[in-house]
Amino acid sequence: MLASSLALLLLAAWPTGTRAQSHFTNCVSNTGSDATLIVPLAAAPSLNGVPLETDDEIAVFTPDGLCAGFLRWTEIDAAFTIWGDDSLTPEKDGFVAGEALAFRLWDASESREVPNDRITVSYDDQRTFYRTEGTFAPGAIYALRRFEARQAPDVPTLTAPANGAADVGRDLSLHWNPAAYATAYDVEVSVRPDFSSLVAQQREVTATSYRANGLAYGTRYYWRVRATAGEGGTSAWSTAWSFTVEDEPLTPPDAPLPAEPVAGAKDLDTQVTIAWNAVPDVLYYTLQLTTDPAFQTLAYEQDGLRSTSVDVPDLAFGTTYYWRVNATGHGGTGPWSTVRSFSTRPAPPAAPSLLLPTHAATDQPRTPTLTWQATAGADTYTVQVATDAAFGALVEEATERTETSFTTRALDYATTYFWRVRASGATGTGAWSATRSFTVRTAPQPPAAPALLAPEDGAASLSLPVTLNWAATEHATSYTLHLARSADFAPLELVQTDLSAPGLSLDQLDPGTTYYWRVRAHGEGGNGSWSTTRSFSTRPAPPSAR
Structure with missing residues (x-):
């Protein structure tokens, strides 16, 4: 009774660490028979001598593989319930009294489960109510004194040089992939496939490579690697790979003779082709480039050049x-060639800063004016306008512009365009500016039919000049007037186009004649409809004198 009460107090006071588990998800619970396992921080639970990390999990299993309790480690004192078998159910759903506790560990960082045979535990025997045996007893309280897991590392996988590689240098690096749980590696190199005679042996290599130097010319070598993990033990040896060192050469090649650029060349581009004359018996060339004549610091170095x-x-x-x-x-390796120098051209003008339209501007006119800031050292500018951000579909390209603005041709309505600018000067052509976009406004509607004002329809005996007036129409930029002697306007007596004002005076009309007239407006949105038709007649001619 005392143990059960203490267990309840412990579980209430200590975190159980069982929430948000990621691996041991099929553990039994609430069987009605239980014990309590305390995992204090002082027990220093570890894997291969390294303290467990947050989200690692400790679980207890029955001998027949049933998970009866678990704990997600959070690096604080914790406890969890070990569930016993429910005697009221026919199936076995927990520990039976006297069964041995079997532990498993989930290593969250490697997503790997460590089995019971790789785990050592001991129990605290300093309190009389703690159970010190690793067998299940209902109501018991266990407190771990030690929890040590040891996981052997994986076998390394060799990567370079390739298995069976030929003509490798006498000095080369052996490479392999990192092995899980490995803290170091052992490397062996031999001229025999059974490694009975070693030419190189290195223990506790902490990198995943080993430099083998001074190997014999024309010799086949075998090499292998195994991983070590401290308390976790040692892996098996990797599969052995082989390589063959190149044959012994006679003499180093001569120094190459520089060819291009010529000595002291000036104003070269920022991508330069460097060339030299070939020499015989060469495997590869090495090029060094520097701004320091003593070659203490290098701006560029490339070896292995064929x-x-x-x-x-x-x-x-x-x-x-x-x-x-x-x-x-x-x-x-032969001697260095003579040193040559060259100079690159001065920097071209910087990329211009775009001003207007602002980026992603909308409702722009069909002929927008693009503006940008002047760039120091620029003599001319190139402007590109396209319907795609990659400028594959150019609609405008203006070159050698001296102004810092450009007005486009009439662009399509309701279309998004992209534009950019670059500057050119005595030192060359600079980079493109940042790309901006703008969208042309939606096409306006044609103007409405004008309302005729004067003279009134059917007005008679009008004196010359006759002034025709109509109401100005919104969005109209010009008007067209038709004047005829018939209502069907065939034939036309007068066609007046491009009228900017809503009126026209006529003084060349025949007397005593009926005329018909109509007007329509024109605008950016197109031609409007004709107005209604009106008529008027002029004053008859005075009688002839007798």
Whole structure:
């Protein structure tokens, strides 16, 4: 009775650590028969001598593999319930009294379960109510004194040089993939496939590579690696791989003769092709480029070059560079060539800063004016306008512009356009500006039919000049007037186009004649409808004198 009460107090006072578990999800619970396992921080639960991390999990299993309780470790004192068998149910759903407690560990960082045979535990025997035996007893309280898990590391996988590689150098690096749980590696190199005779042996290598130097020419070597994990033990040896060292050369190659650029070349681009004359018996060339004539610090170095030229990109503007090259063959590496220098051209103008329209501007006119800030050192500008951000579909390209603005041709309504600018000057052409976009406004509607004002329809005996007036129409930019002697306007007596004002005076009309007239408006949205038709007649001619 005392043990049960203490267990309840412990579980209430100590975190159980069983929430948000990620692995031991099928454990039994609430069987009615239970014990309590305390995992104090002082027990220092560990895996291969390293303290457990948050979210690792400790579980207790019955001998027949039933999970009867678990704990998600949070690096604080904790306790959890170990469930016993419910005698009221026919199936076995927990521990039976006297069964041994079997532990398992879930290593969250490696997503791997450590079995019971790799775990050592001991129990606290300092309190009389603690159970010190690792067998189940209903109502018992266990407190761990020690929890040590030992997981052997995985077998390493070799990566380079490739198995069976030939013509490798005498000095090379052996590489392998990291093995889970490994803290170090043992490496062996031999001329025999059974490794009965070793030419190199290195223990406790902490990197995943090993440098083998001074190997014999024309010799096949075998190598293998195994992982160690301290208290976790040692893995099996990896599969053995082999490589063959190149044959012994006679003499190193001569120094190459520099070819391009010519010595002291100036105003070169920032991508330079460096070339030299070939020398015989070469495996590869090494090129060094620096801004320091003593070659103490390098701006560029490339070895393993099979050709006699290389394109060096991304050089700095307005900088003097020094370069040299040597050759490596079967006989070793030859001397450096003579040093040459060249200078790159001054920096071109910077990318312009765009001003208007603002980025993603909407409701823009069909002929917007694009503006940008002047760039120091710029003589001219190039402007591109396209319907795609990659500028594959150009609709405008203006080059050699001296102004810092550009007005486009009439663009399509309701269309998004992209634009950019770059500057050119005496030092070259600079980079494109940032790309901006704008959207042309929606096409306006054609203007409405004008309302005719004067003269009134059917007005008679009008004196010359006759002034025709109509109401101005919204969105109208001009008007067209038709005047005829018939209501069907065939034939036309007068056609007056491009009228900017809503009126026109006529003084060349025949007397005593009926005329018909109509007007329509024109605007950016197109041609409007004709107005209604009106008529008027002019004053008859006076009688002739007798």
